[in-house]
Amino acid sequence: MEAGSTAVKSVGDVGGPTSPTGPRPDSADVRRSAWRRRLSRLDTVVSPYVFVSPFFLLFLLVGMFPLGYTAWVSVHQWGLLSGQGEFSGLDNYRRVLEDRYFWNALRNTFSIFLLSSIPQVLIALGLAGLLDTQLRFRGFWRMSVLLPFVVAPAAVALIFGNVFGDRYGLVNEILQGIGLEPIRWHVDTLASHVAIASMVNWRWTGYNALIFLAAMQAVPRDVYESAALDGAGRVRQFVSITVPMIRPTVIFVGITSTIGGLQIFAEPRLFDTAGLGGSDRQYQTLTMYLWELGWRVRDLGMASAVAWLLFLIIVTFAVLNLLASRRAGSLKGLGRKGAAR
Template sequence: MSPTGGRPDIEGVRRAAWRQRLSRLDTLVSPYVFVSPFFLLFVVVGMFPLAYTAWVSVHDWGLLAGRGDFAGADNYRRVLEDRYFWNALRNTISIFLLSSIPQVLIALGLAGLLDTQLRARGLWRMSVLLPFVVAPAAVALIFGNVFGDRYGLANEVVQAIGLDPIRWHVDTLASHLAIASMVNWRWTGYNALIFLAAMQAVPRDVYESAALDGAGRIRQFVSMTVPMIRPTVLFVVITSTIGGLQIFAEPRLFDTQGLGGSDRQYQTLTMYLWELGWRVRDLGMASAVAWLLFLIIIIFALVNLLVSRRAGTLRGQR
């Protein structure tokens, strides 16, 4: 009411209504404003390069000559007819399986150990992250000496037990194992800390109840801990899949020539892509390989997602 005539204060009501509308607008818009920098950055460094690569992949595009005529699917056809592409795909999948599967399993076990009442737990948790902060070039130098064909530490151990030395840089499976060892050494501790963070969120009283029922540590870990951190396991599996299929630094530095071995026995898809773009200087074919690799990663990620959901459904039915 106004102080003079007893009528409602129209201006005050309007100001209150305006403030209320601003408050509702702020509630609706503010979250999007806060997250907008990420999406803007993602569009600039993620979506635009992806779309531009798709555009380049359907043109005759040289590194020096620039864009040529429209080629359609011709670049993809040339890539799929190239035997080096299929060789690189086999090598990529082989190294990915030899690295990602042991990496996730070892990281799970290591996280389970770090989740127990160890002495100096902070020191152990920090130490597992040290390989991750080491530069890939330093890792390649270390493991290049460990897996040296003549005087490497691994061959010294092999010969000490009476076996013939292994040609780590020549034999296909041996080179894949050596490269996978580099990947596992560098990333296992990082994934273990992710698992550990998820395990720390599991209520402790659940383990106390299980212990009263007679469940041992291993039984608790397999039947309780792993199912309760299943979303985190799925996250690590998918990120390991993406990283494993895009592996470049380790095999590139494992070979001084940079081609993936004398017979390309450990050339990966990213190394094949690099060779097409910077040695052959055919950016059209290189972009086609990039998009094929993108589709392969999507397929592997979807398979991982479906398998994990299927496993969770079957466990829930039991």
């Protein structure tokens, strides 16, 4: 018996240690398997950040660095030709806020912004609603509303310069044809704001309409069918179903329109041949005032202060726009719950 047991032991020793489920894995295999698991977890965590990192690197290079450098310039005496001077603190901001041309440009900017951004979003919503219906030649109409966006601003200025000309403009010719007095588009403040806002609306309304259209096409069609069975017409469906369901897109377009409207430069700059925003600066915007300080007065310190004030104004308006949109959405939700009760 002892000899037999010894033989059995020797046979077991030939194959190494055994376990009830098979041979035990080698320690090197265990380490490799653990290393692969760690790499897999690391890849899952790090890969998304690697994929989005080019955007953030580019944003830091062309966005945050110029913003920070502008803040640095705004607290120094800085000439276009002389370069950096002494540290001035908030003196450039004080000089800007004491300049009457700054407040004039701020009023003009708000006026043109209100005349362009609000009608632009509302008209774009209506166009998108029409394009979302069963129109004939829908592809043609969708392409047509985008054509003004691809037209160069200089060409737009030439077109609308003839439309809103003081002496031989198309609009004034029509007004005189029906017995009305011509409008001084380049002289009267409100008239010039309307003309510039018309240029902005003509260029950007179709672009925003296609953004709204893309969001509308993502709304399930069965929702409209259920509403139609309940007796809701197209207008009621648009107001009660379409607009609430594309509310994030409406907020996005509203914020981008706010940013673009407060930064308007090309249209008023090309509307005026002198480049100052009218003979009495009646449509000079903040960006035109900034350009004048930087390239005509050659005071980059004050120009940078204006740039930072404009940045703070845009951020404030964007936040207010977002809060107002969310507030409106929450009030609608509460109204629906109350009606359901």
